Amino acid sequence: MLKLQLQAIPWPEIIQVSAEYLGRGLALLIDILNPECIVIGSIYSRNEMLFKPYVDRILAEEAIPAAVEVCQIKPALLGESIGDFAALCVALNENIFNLNLWKNQGIFWMNC
Numbered sequence: 001m002l003k004l005q006l007q008a009i010p011w012p013e014i015i016q017v018s019a020e021y022l023g024r025g026l027a028l029l030i031d032i033l034n035p036e037c038i039v040i041g042s043i044y045s046r047n048e049m050l051f052k053p054y055v056d057r058i059l060a061e062e063a064i065p066a067a068v069e070v071c072q073i074k075p076a077l078l079g080e081s082i083g084d085f086a087a088l089c090v091a092l093n094e095n096i097f098n099l100n101l102w103k104n105q106g107i108f109w110m111n112c
Helices: 002-008 011-033 042-046 048-062 065-070 079-096 099-105
Strands: 037-040 072-075
Touching (some): 042 048, 042 079, 048 065
Parallel strands (some): 037 072
């Protein structure tokens, strides 16, 4: 039953619509911030070949051409490890607030 339901999902249309919305969001970011590089993770990094043509078309239509020309859009290289790094960052961030506690216990030394 699940297999039949998955076959009924219009995957190409979902990819196209998602990529076009991503392209519109990137066009706004590029126009406002004029970055040299944008790194995108999650579904884009897993399926760049599916998203890129639609994203590039929207950028050509909606963003400032000179800004798009200098901006590189790259997939994140963390891949499936991104959750591990996110958890580590949260743990480190939480521990930074406990810095004074660590100093008082002689566990942590930092020159500020």
